[in-house]
Each structure stands twice: as structure tokens, then as C-alpha cells.
Amino acid sequence: MDTTLTPGKTPVNVTAPNQLRVIKRGGDVVSFDASKISVAMTKAFIAVEGDNAGASSRVRDFVAQASAAISEAFLRRMPDGGTLHIEDIQDQVELALMRAGEQKVARAYVLYREEHARARAAAGGDIEKPHPTLNVTALDGSRRPLDLGRVETLVFDACEGLANVDPNKIVEDSLKNLYDGVTVDGVSQALMMTARTLVEKDPNYTYVTARLLQDNLRREALSFLDVAEEATYQEMAELYKPAFKAYIERGIGFEQLDERLAEFDLERLGDALDHTRDMAFTYLGLQTLYDRYFIHKDDVRYELPQVMFMRVAMGLALNEDDREGRAIEFYELLSSFDYMASTPTLFNSGTQRSQLSSCYLTTVPDDLDSIYSAIRDNALLSKWAGGLGNDWTPVRALGSYIKGTNGKSQGVVPFLKVVNDTAVAVNQGGKRKGAVCAYLESWHLDIEEFLELRKNTGDDRRRTHDMNTANWVPDLFMKRVFDDKEWTLFSPATCPDLHDLYGAAFEQRYEEYEEMTRTGQLKLYKRVKAKDLWRKMLSMLFETGHPWITFKDPCNLRSPQQHTGVVHSSNLCTEITLNTSPDEIAVCNLGSVNLAQHVVDGQLDDAKLKRTVRTAVRMLDNVIDINYYAVPQARQSNMKHRPVGLGIMGFQDALYAHGIAYASEEAVTFADRSMELVSYHAIEASSDLAAERGRYQSFEGSLWSQGVLPIDSIDKLKQERGDKYIAVDTSTTQDWSQIRAKVAEQGMRNSNVMAIAPTATISNICGVSQSIEPTYQNLYVKSNLSGEFTVVNAYMVNDLKERGLWDEVMINDLKYYDGSVQPIERVPEDLKAKYATAFEVEPKWLVEAASRRQKWIDQAQSLNLYIKGVSGKKLDVTYRMAWYLGLKTTYYLRALGATSVEKSTVERGSHNAVGSGAPSAAPAPAAAPSDTAEPRGVEDFLSGKAGSGSRAPSAGDLDELGCEACQ
Template sequence: MKNMTLEKKAIVITENQSKVIKDKYLKDEKTVEELFERVSHNIALSEIVFHPNSEKWGLLENVKARIIETNYDEPRSNKTILFHDGIGEVSDREKNFSNFLDNLNKIYENEAEAKDLVDTRQTEFYNMMADFDFLPNSPTLMNAGRDLQQLSACYVLPVPDSMEGIAKALTAQSLIQKSGGGTGFSFERLRPKGDKVKKTNGIASGALSFMQLFDKMTDVIKQGGTRRGANMGILPYWHPEIKEFITMKAKGKTMENFNVSVAIDSKFMKAVETNSTYDIINPHSKKAVGTENAKEIFNMMVESAWASGDPGIIFMDEINMGNPTPAISNIESTNPCGEQPLLPWEACNLGSINLSNFVTGEITRGELNYAKLEKTIETAIRFLDNVIEINNYPLVEIEQIVKQNRKIGLGIMGWAETMVKMGIPYDSHQGIKKAEEIMGFINKKAMEYSCELAKERGIFPNWKDSIYDSNSKYYKGNSVKPRNASRTTIAPTGTIAIAAGLQGSGIEPFFAIAYTRYNAKALDALKNGKAPERKDTFFEVNSLFKEIAKKNYFFGLDEKTLLEKVEKNHKAIRGVDEIPKNIQDLFPTAHDVSIENHIKIQGAFQKHIDNAVSKTINMPTNAKIEDVENCYMLAHKLGCKGLTVYRDGCKSQQVLNI
């Protein structure tokens, strides 16, 4: 039962916000207030789990659970609870978890102390979302308090070199995607096409053929009824099928449900620079089966990315340098958008702070309210940790590693709006320095509040032998005891950014000052040669530009004439003579920002991010192949963990059109 005593905040939203919230998140609810009540109440129920009286109140009545000892600075009675361990059937696991949720709600109704605790936290969570200061990832908004109760956006699944292992990965993919999650895979273990299979005396069909199975699985699943399926497929540069992998998406409509990336490292980049060869390794035999010239493979990657936007690149050694639990496993893959490197079977729930809401003062002269930001970081860390506890994980293996590492991904959105409000050009030296300054603050406070939460709830169970354990060979010099193995991520925030009323997703610049945005249904219509319905398209004019233009009497023009000039100028304002240069400088679009500055901004944020950064390096149609090459070299130099380039028009459908 939801908390009916909660005082609602009045929530004012635009037509486009209303469209996306209704399209993606409202089902039983009729209003955004009801949506945020449902989510905030459900996530606040997790507070009961950590109360010392929870078991006495009946938390585990009629629930099968395994308890894992949790580390504290001082001995405590609280434990980490696994609900799926030893329960084979999905239906039995769902029933068991449903009993747990029923117990939480009964305790909330019957125990005054529990009710007060939940109501207090719900108010904090609700107000944070109602002000659009913070929003969790879409699966949490869609599923919290509903039957699915699957709240994570990101999963990585292992793909072993066996039919049984591949079948298990396909089953896991289907369970995750039907409930709204995205999946990442490394196909590095699969033996190459033509390799002998001793058990059957047959011939292996190869890694790419099995990738097609995972792509087809996504085709037949509609995620949670509302989300398009998404996958990441990664293959390392040393795999025998690397050439076919690099070029497969440049050949037209293939693997459309996959982003693909080549895993490379500093050893490969050094070989590129010296025009050297390297060994191709059969992952089954672990033996060298040939050599390739690194520069030739690198050129293939560059040319294919220029032609089709795929593959991206993943600097896997950079990623594993930041792996907090290397004693468990190396990281081999990321989630579909690349911002969340994860161990096999690991999942992560994300949330983003709408940074533009924390700028106070007159537009273009604003200052960041660090006190308000710090309080929101504290509340968001608790919110995301609560999600881990009340999440119904689709598989036993996922619940085990998630609850023992407790990774979360707190990031930001609305960076472009933030820069306008502060009067700092997005692509200026000052803007890049400001990115380091603000993200450094967020990352530091996220660690502090995760450590504070650990004093209350316990350190993440896999802390021993982690990079934070001073007695471990993996120790990195920072002896801290956080609740969460990693804490910060920059996600693309596509849908939640629109829901928050933003035109700047994640840390991206504005795509255009006026544009048409297509949702998934509109893109499907375009693919089938049909005109999208109006309800599936969103026309937007940048609200901050509109406000500034109005204050400046539309720069001596009427509004219609001004927008016509913007329209003819590729929907950008840089280059419109009537608009003063200082205002032009504040509103660069994705194609106004130089390729070098795109990467410098990504690198600035990456310096203060535990996980990784999702950012697209936008290029104009006339960009050269050499531009992509220079991108990759600079990204490696600046310590980026991955990179995706997109040359305008290289794909037939785009989510945003100018």
C-alpha cells in the first residue's frame, strides 16, 4: 500500500515531458505525481530491511533466503540477504520474492516505527524526483512497485565456448530484456569459424554466427512492453574473426540490435604506432594461429566507424585498471552504451542528477549551489543502494554478485544547460576545466556518502582483496570502506533527460537548437517506409535560447523570422549574424563542437568517474577518415575508457533529425 499521507508537490511539465512520461512510464497511474509516489514508496521500503528489528517483525516469514555475513567496522546483526539461492524455477523465485515484498508491506502497515522510517525516506525520494533534481534509470521508473520489480538497466552476461553455456546466456538475455534491461556480451571465448569440435567431430560456425542468435532473440522480445532491446557485443583485437567483426555492420542492415566494439589495449596501440604485427590467438587452444599488422587492423576499424558508426572501441586495460574487484575476475564487457563496465553476471542500476537545477542566479550569470548538490548526492546514493535490495533479479548468479559488489552508477545530465546558465561556453577551456571541477566534487562526495552508508549498513561483502583492502595485492593506495564497490557513471540519459525537461542528454552538447525527435515507434515506422504518427514525434526549440532571445527582443527580428534563420543554418545559431557572438558561443550544437573538444570533454569527466562515460563524438558529413584516426589516438592519450564516433548521415535512421 502506498503512503497516502505524503504531501504532493505541484509538478509542472511541458507537453514533450508529458508525452515521454506517458509513453514510457505511466500505466496504472494517471499523473506524474502518482508515478513518483509509486517509485519513491517502493524504494523507501528497503529501509525496513536494514532495521535491527526487521526479522523480529517478520521480514523473512515464508521466505527462503541465504544470509551472507556483511563486514562492519563494528560487529552488527544486519546481514546481506540472497532470495534466489537454491531455487531453480523462475516461477518459484518470483513467488519467493513476492512473499518478501508482501512482508515489507505488512511491516509498513503494522509497525509504527517502520512506517515512520519509510515515510521519511519516501518524502526525500519523492521530492528529489518531483523537482526533477534526480531520476533513476528507466527500468526503476517503469517497474518499481509493479509485478516485474526488475529495476536495473545494465547487465553483462558471459558467453562460454559450449552449446550449454550459449543456451544459458540466450535464456538469461531473454529474461533480462523482457523486463527492461540491456545486455552486454564478450564473444572472446568462442572458437573461430572452421575450428574443429571434438565432441561432435564437427566444424565450429564461429563467434559471429552465434552473435546473430543473440540479435534475433532481441527481435522477438519487447522489453517490459515499452523498451527497445539493446545489446553490446565485444570482440578483442586478437580474435581470429576480428576482421569480419569489424566490417559486419558496414554491410547494411545487420545486427541492428547490437552496438559493437573492439576491445583494444595499450599493447595494441603501441603496435599501431610502430607499424608492428601481433599474434592472433585461438581462444579455445590458447595458441597463436597467425599474425596481423596492427596498423592495418586499426585502419579497418577507423574506416568502418567512419562509414557506419560501428565498431566503437573499448580500452580494456584502462577499464581493468579501475576494476574494484580484480580478485574475482577481469572485466570483459560493458553495458550497451558503454558507460558501465561489469563483471560476468553483474548488473548495475543507474541514476542521474539534473545538474542544471542546481544553478542559481540570473541566466548566463549563475553559480552552482554546492550545498544543495551535496545533499542530493547523499540522498541519491541511499536511493540507489536501496534499489539493490528491493530489485527482483532475473537469475541467481546475478543476485549473488550484485549484492556482494553493490555497484551503483550516479551521474549527471543537463551539462549543456548548466554551462549556458553559468555563462560558460560548453567547448571552451573554461568549460572543460569546470567539468573536472564539478565531477571531482560529485565523485568525492559519492565516495564519502557511500562510506557513511557502510557504517550504517555494512561494507560491500567483496571488499576483502579489493582495491580498497590495504592487505590485498590489488590495493591502489586508498584504504576506504565504501558500501558500493563503484559509485559514479555518466549515462546517455536519453529518455530520462526528456522526462526531466532537458535538451542536453548526459554530458552531450545540444544536438540542435530546434529539431524533431523520434521515439522507438516512429523509428520503426521510418524503417518500414511509413510516416510516423504525430504523437511519436517531438518538435523542440531550446528553451534557454528562447528565453534569452525573448529578453533581447529576438535580436531585432520577430520570433518567426529568427527561427527561420536558425532553421536555414542547420538548426544552429553559430553563424546567424543577428545573434551576438557571446550568445552564439553559449549554444554550440554537437556539430559546432570540434572533434578534439568532444574528446577533451569526455576525458575531463573520465578523470573523476569510477566506471565510464557514455558520449558520442559527433562528426559532420564531410569529416575525413583521418579525423576518426585522430579521435582514437587522442582518446587513448587522455585515458578514455571507450569511444563511439558518429558521422552525420552514416545511418539511415537517426533518433534526432536536423
């Protein structure tokens, strides 16, 4: 509902839902009635402007809009219903009047409230008094007096160790919202909601809210496990251990947990549980765990946070010689947030169906039986929470001859519609949407129709609105774009070997096929201008968010596994680059190092990073042997090559901790050096595991076996592509000769070791920035499956506090400017640079930082590109730059048109509305960019100059855009 207070605009649905109730000053509870807000505001206008004000269309429209906005605000705050105090409603009325610039009316309203408060006090009524006599309804329906002492204990415990939070205010404001007979959960809800509303005042209130939420979690789990009816934070120091033991017994009895967990020394593991780590959660992080991760029975969550981390650790340590020692080591890493396993691992580790892997890549052969077998494999893999990447290039194009029926093929697109509907029908274990991405090479004759799959117009039978698509682009195509030459489209039915060729071999064979079209040997083809097809790729990416642009040749030329096959696609999130074939489904197991946790005293702690990486690689390698494989081709591939994907998250937080702006050479250098250290330690860890456990089966013949590390493989890409078309920094700071020698002697345990995934959900759990992303906004409301959460940049708040700039005016300014500090004059320039948001960072900085990381990574990275003032030229510049700087893949395009950049004509009524509109992954159709410019050399497209554009962002959520299926 539009709640902007705009004169002349009639609101809709102004009646608040019946489940909202109001506590009056005398303690009575009545249903919420939005009309009473309208009456009160109208009286305030009449008091200032005279009796005729009530009939004024300006006043009537304003009052209607304001009433609707206030009702909607309370609904968002309490979507499941709840109670409000009359003073809360009056506070919002007062605030609405002030925000709208109606200062005289607001002043009259304030004076009216004060006058009536004095009158009530003089009459001896309305003084808040009855709290000690309030009764609480227990879970069994019995009633007992409200234990104010326990309420204060919960709140003061929740505020312990946090600066700038006021436990007394939380208690006092919460008590206003309680009524006689309130449920036990209602008391907790009131405490949480009070703390939650204060998050925008100080980010530490998100920790307070999370700690208050723990009271609900403990009551639900402990009572179900028959350990205790409820418990405070302090009491959990003693109760976690018996709760853990009871949980293991119940979980096995319910046939939810692996029976082997009972074979562990539960006494020792119970002693290792650290209840103080419950205090580290943000509200968003803990609510996410509760809603989506905790194991439940009959909709009762009986798993507590530290128990969950220990369950995951035990599941990963099942095959270790010292199971308890390793489980504790793994638990320490997870519960400290130094590292977080991927979502499938968190879901399923230690359970009876241990599907722990994140990504599956398949190649679809060109025959009907194999096509539907591949779709069946998609369904089985999706059922157990895997993200899917399908290579569809081998399937013959529209118009190709079908020998068996003497007919002509309908091409790839009709099959992709079936894939789309399968992903909808078979979601990931009933926990989240199924997710799949189809890849097609840019020479495929169906490529032009493939580009339009996500359009909202055209024949819906040839549209796939629920799946992702990606271009698999050969270097030769990009060269033709640069050189303004023609490009020929073929059917794989007549040119099947192009699918398995790359680099110089692909170029040679492709040109031979082109010559065959000129001699008449090849009949089915189409010739287009390379730039025209490139322009259409960018136009569709801009209009629909798809297909993403990924690059075939760097993925193959830098792959350690060139001797065993070809990389035919990436995965759902574009960070996995593994070989696939009809006999092998590539599998990757993901986890991410939290960089922010490794910045100590403003510097990256290399020793700590090394410890984390070594343990993380061991955990990832363990997944391969423990994992449940839904199809045999996945097991065969994973056991043979043993790839893992160690990534990073909290990159932006680490920059803040260093005092570095994202849009700077210092940030690019930090991206380079931090990834070098992760790469160094990860490769060494895998090599040491090989010495302990043995090399992976296909090691001989790999680049590893030839002494070629990821940093070295850049030379092969340069050689095959040509120096004219590539510029990659190859500087190093570590002693890589030592690692080469170790790998030569010991081998590698894993064919691939690194990949940077989106970390959409696990970064929420850890309370840090997603993956390698810049800050989205400094103040906004995040919406996801768990609800709405106010997100405030704590680093920014602390810096503003140090300079005496954090106050109500600053909060309101940030709301008005959608979380941006750039238009706020009193913010110093150095802080404006440091706290530039995603659309305020020129895309060249994102690409350059990604290029520096890519040189260290044996797979790829999920790189979202944010472009403000988008135009055809700017898209062209950015994506050419990505290819030129050696990137393997790109992910979502976030486009913000020039007309959406400035707020010069925004109505004052929306001045304090927290921005919640993120650019959509699949935006509504917009005018396609048509001003793709001629490149004038490297400097031109590296400059990243802004163009003009007209596309406004549409509402969406970053969790949905970032691939949850992987992380």
C-alpha cells in the same frame, strides 16, 4: 514525403488523409480537400501573371509541391486526425508563397483575402459568433453547452507564471477549430495543438502545452478512479490525495502494485504530494511519461505524474525503517527533477515485479550448452527491461578444432545472429525494443568478420542488423598502431588465458604466443598490420556506426575490483565496467543527477549537490535489495559487490547557466570540477552507508580497502601503459585525504559508485539536455515513439531577446540553417560561441572534457563523438586522442560529411523547414575513409584539425541513438 518546393519535381501522395476536417466560416464541417489549396494558389498566380500562368509547368509544379507540403504539415500536426479552421489553411498558403519568394503572388493572395473578408462583413455574414452556442459531447455520449469559462480557466492556469505567452490568443485560435458536437477530448486537443504551434515563437509555450495536456490526464485518471469527472489545476490541490489513495487500492486490486504499498501511512504520503510540480513539465516530458511510463489498465492510464513519483519512491523505501520519511525524501528528489531514476526503476518500482536494474553484463563460455544458456539468460533479462552487454571473446574462432566432434568450429558470428534475433523476439516487457551489445577483443581471430556484422551487404546469415557491437581493445594493440607494428590474431581455443589478462601481464603472454607462431607450436593464427586493422575498425564505425571502440586495460587497471575478477566488456551503452564470469552476471543500477538544477545564481551549489547525491546513492543502494533478478547469477553478483552507477545529465544546460561555451577551456574545467564534487559526495555517501548498513562482501582486497580512490588509480594506468602513451590531468580541488580516511575506517557499501549513462529518455522527462551531450540543434523537430515535438533552445532565445534579436526573421533563419546561429550575421560572436551545436564543437573538446570526468569515475561514461567534415585522418586523430587521454570507452560516432556542412545551394523552398534529420546510429553505407594519416607525435593528434569527407547525415532520432534500455 519530400515537401521541398523545388520546381520540376513532382510530388507524391498530395491527397491529405480523410480524417482531417475543415471548419468553414459559417460553422459547417467538411472533409479536407487538398485540391482546393491547388485551385486557390493557381488563381493567385493567374491574377498576377495572366491566364496562361495556370498552364505553366513552373506554376503547376510549384502548386503541386506546395499543396503536398501544406497537407503533410497538417498531418504531422494532427497524426490522429482533427479539425482545421479555413483561416489556418489560408494562412499556410500565404506563408508558402512568401517562403518561396513569390512575393507578388503572395501580396495578391493577401489582398484577395482582405477583400473577401470586407465583403462578408458588409453582408453581415461570416463573423465568428457561434461559440457560446457550441455543444460538447461528453464521455457518456450526452451533449452540453461548451463551458467557455472553464476553457479560459484552463488556459489562464496553463499560462500562469510564464513570460511572453498569450492566453487570449490560445483561446481565440482554439475556438476557431471547434465545431458543434466536438468531444470533450477534442476541446483539449484543440487547446494543446494551438499552444504547440507557438513553441517556436517562445519556448515557454512548451510548458503551456504540457499544462493543457494535464487536463486530459486528469480526466482519464480521475474518472477511472471515481474521484471526479474532471478537474482544473487549482482543484488538484485537494484531489491529488484522494486520487492517490484510490490509485493504491485499485492498483493492488488489479495485481499491478505491490501489496506492501497499502501498509504505508497513505494519509501522510498523500499530504506530501505537491500538485504545483505538475507545472514543471515540458510537453515532450509529460507526453513521454503518458505514453511509456504511467501504469494503465485496459489502455486507461490511471496514474498521475505526482502519484507515479510517489509510487517509485515508496517502492524504493520498502525496506527502510522510517518508510514514510524516506519515501517523502525520495519523492522530493524525483518530483523536483533534481535527480531522476533510470527507466527500469520508473517502470517497475512499487509494482509486483520490481525489476529496477538497468544493465546486465555477461561472459559467454566456450561450449554449446553454455552458449545457449547465455542466450536464454539474455531473453529472460530482456523481458524485464534490462540492457545487455555480452562478452563473446572466450568462444573459439572460425576453423578451431572441436574435440567432441573432431570437426572445426564455425566461429562466433553464427551465434551472434541468434542473439540478434532473440533481442528482436523478446522485447523489454512489450514496452520497447530489446537491446544487446556483443563485445570481442581485438586479438580474436574472428575480429575482421565481427567488424562487418552491421554491413548491409554480404551474406545476411552472417549479419546482425538489430544488435550493437563493440571492440574490446587492449593497450598493446594501440601501441602497435602508434608504432606501426604487426598484430597477431589468435583463437581463444589455443590462447585462453589472454581473455583474463591485461596490462603488462597481457603484453608478456601475448608476445609469448607470438613467438610460438614463429616456432611452429601454434598453427592457427593470422598476422596483420596493426594500422590496417585499426583503419578497418574506423572504416566500419564510419560506415555502419559499429563496432564501438572501448579500451580493455584502463577499464581493468583502474577497476576497484581487480582482486575479484576481470572486466571483460562494458554494457549496452559503454558506461558500465564490472567484472563478469560464467558464475557472475554483473548488474548495475543507474540514476542521474540533474546538474542544471544545481546551478544557483550562476554557480554550482555544492551544499545542494551534496544533499542530492547522498539521497540518490541511498536510493540506488536500496534497488539492490528490492530488485527482482531473472537469473540467479545476477543476484549472486549484485549481492556480493553491490555496484551502482550515479551519473549526471543537463551538463550543457549547466554550461549555459554559467555563460560558458562547450568548446572552451572553461567548459573543460567545469567538467572537471563538477565531476570532482559528484565523486567526492558519492564516495562519502557510500562510505557512510557502509557505516550504517555494513560493507559490501568483497570489500577486502579492493582498491578502496587499499586507500586507492578513482583519482589515485590513474597512477597504475600510467605505470603499466608507460608515460609515452598517456597524458591525464590529475589536479584536484577538494580535501581527498579526508575521504580516504573515512573509507579506510568505514569501508564502502558499494564496489562501484559512478557511471554516466546516456539518459536518453529521463532527460526528456526532466526537460534538460541529455547526459554530457552538447546541444544537438537550437531549433528542430524531435521525433520519437511519442510523436513529433518542436524543440527550441530556451537559453538562446532569452539571450537573443535581451539583445533585441528574437523575431520572425531570426526564427526563419534558424529553420533555414538547421538550428545553427553560425551563419546568421547579426548574431554576436559571443553568442555564436555559446550556442555552437554538436557538430560545431570540435571533437577534441568532447574528448578533453570526458578525460577530465573520467579521472573521478570508478566506471565509465557514454561518450558520443560528433565529427563534422569527417575523414579518415580526423577519425584516427579523435580515437587515438580518446585512448591517449585515458578514456575507458567511447559510444556512438555521429559523422557529418563536408558536403553536408554548408547550405550554399539549398532551394529557397526549404528555407523554413525545421530540420529533423539527426545523424543515424546505423547510417547507410558510405565511402570508407582511406586517408588515415601517420601520427607525428602528441601535438598532431591532439590538434583535431578538420579533414575532408563526403558522408551526409541520414535521418534518425537522438532518443533511439541514446540507449533507452539503460536510461
